[in-house]
Amino acid sequence: GNTHTYNSKTHSIKMEVEPQPKPKLIHGLDNVTNMAAGVNHSVCVTEAGSVFTWGCGDYGRLGHGVQKDELRPRRLEWFSGPRAAPTECLLTCGGTSTMLSGPHGTFWWGKVKTSGDAMMTPMMCDDLRGWHVRSLSASKTTFGVSAESSAILWGQAIHG
Template identity: 30%
Template sequence: METSSQLDFCLHSWGANSYGQLGQGDVEDQSMPRLSDSSALQNRAIRAINGGGGHTAVITETGEVFVCGQNHKGQLGLGHSTDILVFQLCPVPNSRITNVACGWDFTLFLSDCGQLLACGSNAFGQLGVGQTVTHSAELLVVESLKKPIVSVAAGLRHSLAVTDSGTVYQWGLGLFSHAKRALSPHPVPPHLSSKEPSLVPGLDRRISRFVTAGSSHCACLTGDGDLFLWGSNKHGQLATTEPFLPAPTVLRRPVMDGEKVNNVWSGWTHIVAQTESGRVFTWGRGDYGQLGQRASTSTDSKQQSAGPVADGGSLKVCIPAEVKELCGATQEAVSSRGAGMNTACVETVYRQTSSSHSSCLV
């Protein structure tokens, strides 16, 4: 007797929903997981979900992108600026999309041929298409990136990309004001002040393979397992004594017991890293519990005073701490907006004639 199998995907979402970014057909906030209107996604397997300030993008296994939520700057790439309350197919001409990075009010699309497309606000040069475009509801090619792109990331108002040769580019003015205050009277480096892709210095002898971004910081993982960090260190997310790092600085391996880093994820103001043995470390802002570490009733032993900073306070150095409960985890994701204002969950249900299995990926 021939057996048949079927793969169904159900999308659950909850949290802030001011612009319909939960894809539920309304703008009501949800405190509990609720099914999104996934009729447009029927019979499509979901590969990944990414969220911006008020919009959401879903990638299917076939390379299609479905979007919903805030669209006042055209960040959904639909050719108009009307908010969308349920998921709608984003028309991407002649390309399959492998990754989407959502910034605050802009979106970057990476195609299977390594081409980078962008839409939404360009007020800070975050689209990488020059200064004449203020915003775009149409997908624009980032033409100055000549080599195929393999990784892309979006922060609040800045962007990052890695080419297939391992070179890292940055653009957008999201870190400019931080850099100007920290580096004055010295000039701000080009990669922190350019509205078009600019080569990130300090990584020329490394083969980079992955980038991620927070609201005002950047992270790059190299092929040999080193993690480089730069940008604002307001919440200790760079694990250094400096309030701002203008160029990539390697995270010393001894802080993670000498292990290489295999994966890294960035929240708005915190970082999660997984080592080669599967151990998970977190550091940065943790006042909403986003580090997964037990709060101490006494002085935090994972922070060390690094002396006074410009505002008269004291900068705390957040040392990466292991979250032992997550050792061996096969997949992680973090919310990059604020303290995590909304969340989406894909429930994968494998139906067979003899058994069923369901799992939830957040």
């Protein structure tokens, strides 16, 4: 299907210099099967298994190996060839991170904890290896996963 974006100058991704009060087609993204939007960045997967990220690049949340904002969707080369993302994968955008889960595992990148270095490119989330993940959710530094018949939560628990 077609992909549209909706944002304002002070919130969400800043794909345009001016606020976008109505949904606008994102050119260059065809056959998008899944997407997620965070406060400052977005991610999507296409039928071909390509993963695109755009928005604020701080802390490596876009996965391109550099802390650089992308004003237009940029293909995440890490998910190409044998690592192409399945169209039925799960996606979520946290405050400073991104997660993707599919049959080959759960991957995350960006700043996933309050201290330490950020992961500038996707890495396997080893703690979820072997779990059949059914849904993902993320906030600033807290993550939630439903896997099989379990709910798994971790991260900074300031507000519960």
